[in-house]
Amino acid sequence: MSSASQLSTRRVDDIRLRALRFFNADPDEFDLVFVANATAAIKLVAEVLRDSAPHGFWYAYHSDAHTSLVGVRELADRGSRCFGTDGEVDAWISELEVQDNVAVRDMPQLFAYPAQSNMNGRRLPRWCEDIRRASRSGGNDHVFTLLDAASLVATSPLHLGNASTAPDFTALSFYKVFGFPDLGALIVRKDAGHVFAQRRYFGGGTVDLVSTREIQWHAKKASFIHELLEDGTLPFHSIIALRSAFDTHERLYGSMDNISSHTRFLARRLYDQLSSLTHPNGTRVCQLYSHYDDPRTQGPIVAFNLRSSDGAWIGKTEVEKLASVKEIQIRSGSLCNPGGTASSLGWTGTDLRRLHASGLRCDDDHDILDDRPTGMLRVSLGAMTSVKDIDTFLGFVDEFYVEKSVDFTALPPSLPLPRLQPGFSIESISVYPIKSCGAFKVPDGQRWKVRREGLAWDREWCLVHQGTGAALNQKRYPRMALIQPFIDLDHQVLRISCPSSQKSLEISLVHEDTNPVPALCQTAMVCGNRVALQAYSSSKVSTFFSDFLGVPCTLARLSLQPSTSARVSSPSLDTMPGSFPQLLPTPAPTPARLSNESPILLISRSSVNRLNDTIKANSTGTKKAIAADVFRSNIVVVENTATNPRASVEQPYIEDTWTELSIGPSQLHFDVLGSCQRCQMVCIDQVTGVRGDEPLSTLAKTRRFAGKTYFGVHVGLADGPADGSGVMVGDIVLTGV
Numbered sequence: 001m002s003s004a005s006q007l008s009t010r011r012v013d014d015i016r017l018r019a020l021r022f023f024n025a026d027p028d029e030f031d032l033v034f035v036a037n038a039t040a041a042i043k044l045v046a047e048v049l050r051d052s053a054p055h056g057f058w059y060a061y062h063s064d065a066h067t068s069l070v071g072v073r074e075l076a077d078r079g080s081r082c083f084g085t086d087g088e089v090d091a092w093i094s095e096l097e098v099q100d101n102v103a104v105r106d107m108p109q110l111f112a113y114p115a116q117s118n119m120n121g122r123r124l125p126r127w128c129e130d131i132r133r134a135s136r137s138g139g140n141d142h143v144f145t146l147l148d149a150a151s152l153v154a155t156s157p158l159h160l161g162n163a164s165t166a167p168d169f170t171a172l173s174f175y176k177v178f179g180f181p182d183l184g185a186l187i188v189r190k191d192a193g194h195v196f197a198q199r200r201y202f203g204g205g206t207v208d209l210v211s212t213r214e215i216q217w218h219a220k221k222a223s224f225i226h227e228l229l230e231d232g233t234l235p236f237h238s239i240i241a242l243r244s245a246f247d248t249h250e251r252l253y254g255s256m257d258n259i260s261s262h263t264r265f266l267a268r269r270l271y272d273q274l275s276s277l278t279h280p281n282g283t284r285v286c287q288l289y290s291h292y293d294d295p296r297t298q299g300p301i302v303a304f305n306l307r308s309s310d311g312a313w314i315g316k317t318e319v320e321k322l323a324s325v326k327e328i329q330i331r332s333g334s335l336c337n338p339g340g341t342a343s344s345l346g347w348t349g350t351d352l353r354r355l356h357a358s359g360l361r362c363d364d365d366h367d368i369l370d371d372r373p374t375g376m377l378r379v380s381l382g383a384m385t386s387v388k389d390i391d392t393f394l395g396f397v398d399e400f401y402v403e404k405s406v407d408f409t410a411l412p413p414s415l416p417l418p419r420l421q422p423g424f425s426i427e428s429i430s431v432y433p434i435k436s437c438g439a440f441k442v443p444d445g446q447r448w449k450v451r452r453e454g455l456a457w458d459r460e461w462c463l464v465h466q467g468t469g470a471a472l473n474q475k476r477y478p479r480m481a482l483i484q485p486f487i488d489l490d491h492q493v494l495r496i497s498c499p500s501s502q503k504s505l506e507i508s509l510v511h512e513d514t515n516p517v518p519a520l521c522q523t524a525m526v527c528g529n530r531v532a533l534q535a536y537s538s539s540k541v542s543t544f545f546s547d548f549l550g551v552p553c554t555l556a557r558l559s560l561q562p563s564t565s566a567r568v569s570s571p572s573l574d575t576m577p578g579s580f581p582q583l584l585p586t587p588a589p590t591p592a593r594l595s596n597e598s599p600i601l602l603i604s605r606s607s608v609n610r611l612n613d614t615i616k617a618n619s620t621g622t623k624k625a626i627a628a629d630v631f632r633s634n635i636v637v638v639e640n641t642a643t644n645p646r647a648s649v650e651q652p653y654i655e656d657t658w659t660e661l662s663i664g665p666s667q668l669h670f671d672v673l674g675s676c677q678r679c680q681m682v683c684i685d686q687v688t689g690v691r692g693d694e695p696l697s698t699l700a701k702t703r704r705f706a707g708k709t710y711f712g713v714h715v716g717l718a719d720g721p722a723d724g725s726g727v728m729v730g731d732i733v734l735t736g737v
């Protein structure tokens with residue numbers, strides 16, 4: 001009875017009414033239940049139907065359904081069915097009319113489908129009235145319809161209108177219409193509201209009276225459907241905020257009809273242009289999965305994949321990465337629409353189980369398997385989308401994915417040369433003791449030890465999130481680039497400094513008890529591999545990093561546990577104590593390191609120069625040269641025109657052709673393991689930690705092979721006795737193709 005409570009109740013009731021009107025639902029015929037989101041609305045209906053009859057319900061859904069609708073099948077104790085086409089739905093409706101099997105006729109049935117596919121924007125037919133009429137005339141009044149309007153309402157008015165043609169239940173999320181607040185609704189046709197009386201659970205707010213001791217009894221509230229379903233305290237601040245959302249939206253846009261025609265116009269422009277893009281040889285650039293035959297059956301969502309002129313698919317992850325550095329937000333993958341994507345891409349259930357067993361997951365970057373895309377790209381338009389946004393996106397596709405009839409820097413053909421050629425020497429050597437943090441440059445004159453797993457102390461440590469235990473990376477936390485490590489061999493410490501802090505942190509290089517002892521043992525996922533780590537428990541260590549990055553984290557070191565962190569042991573003398581700890585002999589097929597893919601990453605100065613020339617040539621002087629250190633290589637080699645008179649001009653990208661290297665006076669022999677695939681991390685300036693769009697933009701245009709972008713090569717020490725020697729700045733590099 002408090003006035004505060006009265007006021008909030010009154011406000012909530014007013015806004016409930018306003019929300020019903022927004023969807024053109026007459027409050028005499030419909031009620032609106034506030035829930036967290038569309039998924040919660042769907043789940044509420046499913047749970048009620050499960051409770052409503054002794055043997056549960058039967059469920060049917062359309063294959064264009066969102067994952068949240070598909071999941072209802074797990075609660076349908078009488079079985080479920082997925083309709084692959086609209087025709088199958090029509091056939092089922094005809095069956096309802098002439099159902100003479102009494103058992104089927106009497107069981108509760110629920111049919112659910114999306115008003116608009118969240119995958120490709122297709123708007124589905126309005127089936128609810130037909131279903132109601134057919135089931136009634138077949139003698140079954142337990143057939144219910146659930147419309148998932150979450151995608152539709154974002155850009156289109158919803159006319160629930162006449163209750164006899166409306167769905168029994170309509171699920172939606174307000175944040176998709178307004179952006180804020182995070183709230184959803186279930187709109188219930190009052191005539192179907194009786195099923196909710198069967199709901200088993202009750203909570204505060206949904207009962208009139210409860211007894212708990214001698215008799216387990218309760219009386220449910222009965223005046224309104226929403227009273228039966230809104231358990232506990234409503235998110236009343238969010239509901240009150242919804243009123244501001246209605247007001248603001250109306251002030252900005254006038255009506256949903258305006259938004260609908262605005263987005264229809266933009267989608268048409270986007271669709272027409274994407275579908276007309278061709279490569280110079282005439283092949284189409286876009287495979288579209290949305291169709292614009294009739295604007296009434298198509299919402300402003302365009303789903304597609306890109307292909308190169310030889311017909312090869314371009315990986316969705318590659319496009320998404322580049323779009324993200326260009327500040328274009330698109331979505332990729334199976335888009336939470338498993339049925340729609342599988343049928344558009346031609347994957348069967350058997351295929352998907354096989355791919356899952358071999359490691360495919362919804363959000364990974366296995367873009368192309370069996371020569372087919374595993375997912376797609378999706379552009380969704382909204383009230384705020386402008387013509388400029390559409391043109392920016394079209395310009396992006398044209399710039400990066402429509403091939404021009406100019407020469408690409410292709411992998412040069414291999415020339416018949418003697419086995420090992422001089423011509424290069426080491427310009428610099430970098431070690432990254434802490435994964436994703438700054439580089440330690442090996443001083444001139446210092447020979448640095450190298451083993452099969454890489455350079456001494458390279459990626460020996462990493463930073464782990466204190467909540468999840470996951471290793472942090474620069475892609476998420478660009479400021480990690482500013483954390484500066486220094487390996488002090490004289491004092492046997494790793495000294496770490498950050499720009500903002502006066503004090504530096506010292507960590508012993510030696511794996512010993514004298515360490516600020518790693519107490520907590522754990523494993524972490526690093527680049528898809530599980531590795532054993534020991535995190536430093538000292539709060540001095542964790543505070544040092546957490547304060548700088550603004551995320552609760554601490555330092556961790558590769559564990560010495562031989563069973564988990566298998567390292568290749570070598571019988572040679574350790575000239576750098578602490579590096580490459582000697583383990584029990586555990587032969588490891590692939591030594592566990594924190595480095596992403598390879599023991600050592602090598603780039604060539606000539607290639608960096610060529611790349612910078614290309615960036616400058618294409619940018620009318622507005623772009624700065626990028627520094628070689630964005631590639632985070634271990635070794636930069638430079639062409640030695642003095643020792644190789646044949647190389648009078650630089651040979652950029654020649655490293656792509658190398659298969660082996662021999663470095664330094666003791667002729668350490670390395671295998672070239674392959675070219676290095678690049679992602680948006682190369683766009684982080686390693687001095688400022690600021691992200692731009694180069695060099696990925698230019699690399700994507702000039703260095704893309706089979707849909708992936710490459711720069712630099714992975715190398716590893718070849719088999720054979722390791723003599724404990726190493727590499728030094730100035731060493732001659734012999735290269736073999």
Ligand SMILES: *Cc1c(COP(=O)(O)O)cnc(C)c1O
Binds near residue numbers: 040117148
């Ligand atoms: C977004 C969406 C959902 C899920 O909405 P949530 O707010 O995440 O619960 C369900 N169906 C469709 C068609 C959607 O677009």
